[in-house]
Amino acid sequence: MSHETFELIDRLRRTGRRAAMATLVRAHGTTPRKEGTKMFVGDDGGIFGSVTIGGCVDARVIERTAEVLGSAKPQLLQMQLGDDEAWEIGLTCGGSVEVFIEPLNDATLAMYETAHREWEAGRSTAIATVVAGDAIGSRSLVDPEERSTADVYVEVLRPPARLCVFGAGAVAIPLTTFARALGFQTIVIDGRARFASRERFPDANELRVGIASEIAGQLDLGANTPVVLVAHDYKIDVPVLKKALDSTTPYIGLLGSRKRGAAILQLLREDGVVEEELSRIRVPVGLDIGGETSAEIALSIVAEVVAVMRGRSGGAMMRRS
Amino acid sequence: MNPYGDVIQEHSRNPRNYGSLDAPDIRHEDENPFCGDRMRIELSLDADRRVSAARFQGDLCAIAKAAASVLTEMIHGMALERVREMDEQELLDALRAEIQPARRNCALLPLEVLRGGITKPVA
Numbered sequence: 168m169s170h171e172t173f174e175l176i177d178r179l180r181r182t183g184r185r186a187a188m189a190t191l192v193r194a195h196g197t198t199p200r201k202e203g204t205k206m207f208v209g210d211d212g213g214i215f216g217s218v219t220i221g222g223c224v225d226a227r228v229i230e231r232t233a234e235v236l237g238s239a240k241p242q243l244l245q246m247q248l249g250d251d252e253a254w255e256i257g258l259t260c261g262g263s264v265e266v267f268i269e270p271l272n273d274a275t276l277a278m279y280e281t282a283h284r285e286w287e288a289g290r291s292t293a294i295a296t297v298v299a300g301d302a303i304g305s306r307s308l309v310d311p312e313e314r315s316t317a318d319v320y321v322e323v324l325r326p327p328a329r330l331c332v333f334g335a336g337a338v339a340i341p342l343t344t345f346a347r348a349l350g351f352q353t354i355v356i357d358g359r360a361r362f363a364s365r366e367r368f369p370d371a372n373e374l375r376v377g378i379a380s381e382i383a384g385q386l387d388l389g390a391n392t393p394v395v396l397v398a399h400d401y402k403i404d405v406p407v408l409k410k411a412l413d414s415t416t417p418y419i420g421l422l423g424s425r426k427r428g429a430a431i432l433q434l435l436r437e438d439g440v441v442e443e444e445l446s447r448i449r450v451p452v453g454l455d456i457g458g459e460t461s462a463e464i465a466l467s468i469v470a471e472v473v474a475v476m477r478g479r480s481g482g483a484m485m486r487r488s
Numbered sequence: 489m490n491p492y493g494d495v496i497q498e499h500s501r502n503p504r505n506y507g508s509l510d511a512p513d514i515r516h517e518d519e520n521p522f523c524g525d526r527m528r529i530e531l532s533l534d535a536d537r538r539v540s541a542a543r544f545q546g547d548l549c550a551i552a553k554a555a556a557s558v559l560t561e562m563i564h565g566m567a568l569e570r571v572r573e574m575d576e577q578e579l580l581d582a583l584r585a586e587i588q589p590a591r592r593n594c595a596l597l598p599l600e601v602l603r604g605g606i607t608k609p610v611a
Contacts, residue, residue: 358519358526358547378517378526378546400524402549 171350172205173283175215180276185210187232188275191224192243192298192320193265203322207271208232224264231268241269241304267298267320278308282324287352289326295319327352328391328476330469331416332371333379333407334398335362338422341465342395343371349469356382357398380406388414393472395452397422405434412444418475420452420468454481492551493585499554504561507543516605517546520597525552529560529601537568544601549594551587556598558582563602572606574599 179186191204207215212229227244235242244266269275278294285292296306299318309321330346332339335357343353347370354373357363363374375382379398383406388394394411396404399422408431411419421428428450435445453467454474474481512530519526527546534540542560546552559579563571579599580587587595 358524359521360519361521362524378528380547381545398524402547402553403524406547 173279173286175207176271176276176279177283179207179215179271180280184215185236186215186271187235187268188271189228189232189244189266189268190296190320190322191264192267193263195263210236224266228266228268235268236270239270239272241267241298243267243298243303265298267296269296269304275306278306281308286324286326289329289352291323291325293321293323295321326391328393329354330472331356331383331386331388331392331394333357333383333394333396333403334400334422335359335364335367335374336397336399337461338397338464338468340367341462342397342468343368345465345469346370346472347372349473351472354386358403379403380410383407383410388416390415390417392416393418393420393476395420395422395468395472397452397468399423399427401431401434404431405438408435408448409438409440412440412447418472419448420471421448421450422452422464422468423450425451492554492587493583495558495582495584496551496554499557500550503544503553503557505543505557505564506545508545509541509543512541512543514605516601516608518597518601518604520552520593523549523594525549525594525597527552527556527597527601529556529598529605531563531602531605533568539563539566539568539571544598548597551583551591551594552597555579555583555595559598559602568606571602 186207186209189206189208191202194202206225206228208229209215210233212232224246227246231242231244245263246266247263282292282294293309294306295309296319297303298320327350329352332342332353332355335355339355343355346353352372353370354375355363355368355371356375356379358377358379360376363376365374368374380403386392388411394416396407398404404421408419408421421431423431431450432445432448449471452471453464454471456463456467456470458464458467471481509530509532513533514531515528517526517528525546525548527544527548530543531539532541542563544556544560546556548556562579562582576596576599580595583595
């Protein structure tokens with residue numbers, strides 16, 4: 168589930184528009200359209216939001232939506248795809264997909280609203296939906312660890328990653344804007360109230376003014392919390408890096424040149440930080456896109472964060488084998 | 489190269505009284521809005537209103553950190569009234585270095601924060 172999906176569900180609930188939600192619940196084959204991909208179709212056949220399942224599947228979902236909304240009963244659309252059709256939705260070869268189409272009723276919207284609150288609070292939850300049989304369409308919020316023998320599609324809703332940005336300078340501003348668009352929650356930390364202001368950071372989820380290293384020690388810098396240091400100031404960088412290295416954060420990026428980075432690493436080394444730990448620090452930060460402006464540097468940073476979180480190198484797609 | 493003298497070098501590398509107190513009588517935090525130095529100072533007072541313990545914490549440049557370290561040593565055992573009367577030159581003299589005008593704010597931040605705390609007791 169993405170931030171956009173939750174926002175779309177919220178909007179549909181507020182406006183009261185009649186719509187169906189189609190969810191890709193099974194796909195056989197390697198595909199960038201992961202199970203869980205959703206699309207929302209109105210009773211006039213219009214698509215809400217930017218996400219669709221793709222290719223010929225969209226057309227058949229739209230066609231079936233009228234029936235689902237008319238009967239107010241969900242359906243499981245099973246499709247065998249030829250090679251051409253499979254290619255259209257990103258499958259490497261012909262296979263099959265199953266799309267669960269359901270009318271968005273009050274109970275469903277309320278459940279997703281509950282899940283959204285949990286998600287925003289940083290807690291994982293899951294929604295189990297019966298996609299076949301007599302109980303088709305019934306659903307409940309469940310513990311993700313629970314198991315069932317029924318034909319149930321379990322949609323695990325993990326909380327968004329939280330990007331911690333230390334330093335409220337020029338690069339931090341576009342960084343929070345890009346990160347928000349990518350679905351990150353963002354928190355900006357700085358010792359200067361006039362820098363870490365709402366006026367300068369309209370897209371940040373949270374602003375914290377205080378002793379940055381102390382705040383770093385209070386935050387849960389876990390596996391879902393990348394850390395970026397853009398203060399460009401050793402008195403912030405060194406103590407905050409020590410806190411970050413004490414955590415399990417998957418990403419520690421430090422703004423600065425190679426030379427500056429070497430000097431900061433040396434200060435940490437003198438404080439007893441071992442080489443293995445120092446190697447976790449990415450300096451210079453970001454992907455090599457030739458970034459010069461604050462926005463370009465921010466783009467390179469957030470791209471690297473996404474690549475690391477997804478376990479990718481961040482190279483050019485055309486060179487990927 | 490050591491541009492700021494032995495006292496600043498020694499105290500910035502080995503700051504005294506860095507940390508916090510469990511139940512301070514005075515606690516105050518403030519910043520140098522230009523360079524981003526930010527620190528908190530905490531004092532415990534005895535029955536005679538003398539400083540029985542002083543601690544500081546913050547993300548500080550070498551000069552500010554050394555000045556905070558030196559200042560907290562200077563005021564230990566000092567009557568609060570006397571602390572209130574401390575002037576800037578006393579602290580600058582104790583640092584025994586030529587501080588460039590552009591860095592005076594760094595050196596004097598600890599004293600500013602201390603003064604702020606004395607006029608605003610801990611909540």
